[in-house]
Amino acid sequence: MDHYGPFVLSAFAITVVVLGGYAAYLRSRLSGLRRQEQAHSARNVATAVPIPTTAQTANSPSGSTRS
Amino acid sequence: MITTRSLGWLSAVLLAVVAIGTLYVFSVDALPGPLRLFVAQRDRFQGDARRIVFFHVPMAWVAFLAFFVVLVASIAYLRTRNDRWDRLGRASAEVGVVFTTLVLITGSIWGYPVWGTWWSWDPKLTTTLILWFIYLGYLMVRSYAEPPRGPRYAAILGIVGFVDVPIVYQASVWWRTLHPEPVIGPEASSQSTDIVALLLLSLVAFTLLFVFLVRVRMQIEELASRPTTAFAAT
Numbered sequence: 001m002d003h004y005g006p007f008v009l010s011a012f013a014i015t016v017v018v019l020g021g022y023a024a025y026l027r028s029r030l031s032g033l034r035r036q037e038q039a040h041s042a043r044n045v046a047t048a049v050p051i052p053t054t055a056q057t058a059n060s061p062s063g064s065t066r067s
Numbered sequence: 068m069i070t071t072r073s074l075g076w077l078s079a080v081l082l083a084v085v086a087i088g089t090l091y092v093f094s095v096d097a098l099p100g101p102l103r104l105f106v107a108q109r110d111r112f113q114g115d116a117r118r119i120v121f122f123h124v125p126m127a128w129v130a131f132l133a134f135f136v137v138l139v140a141s142i143a144y145l146r147t148r149n150d151r152w153d154r155l156g157r158a159s160a161e162v163g164v165v166f167t168t169l170v171l172i173t174g175s176i177w178g179y180p181v182w183g184t185w186w187s188w189d190p191k192l193t194t195t196l197i198l199w200f201i202y203l204g205y206l207m208v209r210s211y212a213e214p215p216r217g218p219r220y221a222a223i224l225g226i227v228g229f230v231d232v233p234i235v236y237q238a239s240v241w242w243r244t245l246h247p248e249p250v251i252g253p254e255a256s257s258q259s260t261d262i263v264a265l266l267l268l269s270l271v272a273f274t275l276l277f278v279f280l281v282r283v284r285m286q287i288e289e290l291a292s293r294p295t296t297a298f299a300a301t
Binding site for chain 1: 089169
C-alpha cells in the first residue's frame with residue numbers, strides 16, 4: 001500500500017468494529033430476551049395449579065356424592 | 068426459505084471476499100482471471116485512498132435502502148395500524164442510522180487525503196448529515212413518545228424524512244460540489260470494469276448484511292413486545 005494505506009486501514013477497521021459491535025449488541029439482546037421468555041414459561045409451568053381429574057373429584061371427601 | 072442464521076453467515080463470507088478484494092492482499096497476477104475482477108487496482112490520482120470507496124458507497128446505498136423501507140413501513144402502518152409495520156420501520160431506521168454514521172466517518176477519512184480536509188460544508192456532505200439527524204430524531208420520537216402517538220409521529224417523520232434521500236443522491240449533480248458523481252444508479256458516471264464488479268459484489272454483501280440485521284432487530288422487537296418480556300425490555 002502507498003502512503004494513503006493508514007487511511008484505508010483505519011476506515012476499514014472502524015467499519016468492522018462498528019458493524020461487529022452492533023451485531024454483537026443485537027445478538028446479546030436477543031439471547032437475553034429469549035432466556036427471559038424461557039424462564040418465564042418455566043416459572044409458569046412450575047407454579048401452575050394442577051386441574052383435578054374427574055376420578056380425583058369423585059374420590060375426594062368434598063367430591064361428588066353420587067353412587 | 069433462507070434462515071436468519073444462514074443469511075448472517077452468507078453475508079459474512081461475502082464481506083470477507085470484499086475485504087480481501089478491497090485491501091488487495093494478493094498480487095493480482097497470482098489470481099485466476101475471473102477473480103481479478105474483484106480486486107481493486109490502485110488509482111492513478113487517488114492512490115490507495117480510492118479503496119475506501121468500495122465500502123463507503125455500498126454502505127450509502129444500504130442506508131438509502133433502509134430509509135426507503137422506513138418510508139414503505141410508515142405508509143403501511145398509517146394505513147393499517149398493524150404493529151408489525153411499526154416494528155419493521157423502527158428496525159430499519161436503526162440499521163440505517165448505523166450505516167449513515169459509517170458513511171459519514173469513512174467519507175471523512177477518504178476526504179482528508181484527497182481533499183486535504185476532514186469535513187467540508189459541501190451540499191452532499193451537509194444533506195447526508197441532515198439525513199442522519201432526521202432518522203436520529205425518528206428513533207428518539209419512537210423511543211420517548213408513548214404509544215399510540217409515538218409510532219404515529221415516527222411514521223409521519225419517516226415519510227417526510229425520506230424527501231432528503233433523493234436530495235442527497237442528486238446533490239453532486241444539482242450543485243457545484245467537491246464530492247464525486249454517483250457511481251451507482253441512473254446518474255452514475257461510467258467506470259472501469261474492475262470498479263463496477265467489486266462494487267456490485269460489495270453492494271450484494273452489504274445488502275445481505277442489512278437484511279440480516281433488520282431481521283434480528285425485528286425478532287428483538289417482537290420478543291420485547293410480548294407481555295412476558297415487555298417489562299424488562301423497556
